[in-house]
Amino acid sequence: MPREIKMLLLVLAMALVTYVIRMLPLVFFRKKIKSRYVQSVLYYVPYAVLSAMTFPFIFYSTGNLYTALIGTAVALIASLTKSSLIVVAVLACLAVLISGFIL
């Protein structure tokens, strides 16, 4: 299969699954999930996913381990000060950019 066609099919599969998950309850069910355990699992999924996608991949996100480590540290510190997403991202990018000139 040509690369672009396979990519296109993967995108469509991804879109279809994502849509069906969102659509099923709103269209067919009208009941609440009562189980406290299931509610808890679903509550923690996004945090677990985001953390697993960030580490260790953030260390390889700039093509240079050292600038990436500095960017990660700046992002962590900026997040602790409860800055907005865009501010944290800009500070991390600037840290990588500046350390790239120095290192």
Add this chain to the structure above:
Amino acid sequence: MEKSVSLFKFNNGVKDGLPIGLGYLSVSFAFGVKASILQIPLIITLLISMTNLTSAGQLAGLEIIATLGTFAEIILTQIIINSRYFLMSLTLSQKTDDSFSLKKRFICSAFITDEIFAVALSKPGKISVKYFLGLALLPYIGWASGTLLGAVAGSLLPEFIVNALGVALYAMFIAIIVPPATKERGVLFAVVLSAGISCALYFVPVFSALSSGFAIIITALVVSLITALIFPIKTEEEVLDA
């Protein structure tokens, strides 16, 4: 008369959607840059954002698409990562008024995201279809246009700038998970354990053959199942009782 009331509700939704749209613009910009680094064709990148409207799922999918992974992998990854939308959709179904016909439910489903859900749920009483679609309008436009801008910027800008931008999406993920982790021990536990398992799967030779998609699925499942056992959340009734 009724028309003007409905119109007002649509405008209300658009107004509430503006800050979400601006936020999405920056996150999807970072997504677009990431896609161009992975050398995904521009049209495919844009199509991903216009048909998925979700950050974590798209990034995981992006890696699988870039390496031409299997359908099973992409389907399983999306089911796990996007399972939370199932709960949101379920909760939202109790919040909709009579204007949500069957056909409109099919349409509105596509726009359930963490932020749109949170704002819709924060409104007192039931919400109308017009309000919901108004709410979704700017986030959708922001998500699509940010992706396009990011992908174009990623292919035009010099390498040292694109490298620096490569950290942006991950920095935003950190900005999402750190604040709640400092407030809730359950979230802190989930975040630390998840980072630990993910690194172990990546660095330990036996596991490193595992593709990134499956590694995320396994990590997310194990961590959520364990965390929910140790730190069960308060249900809505308990919060109301307290």
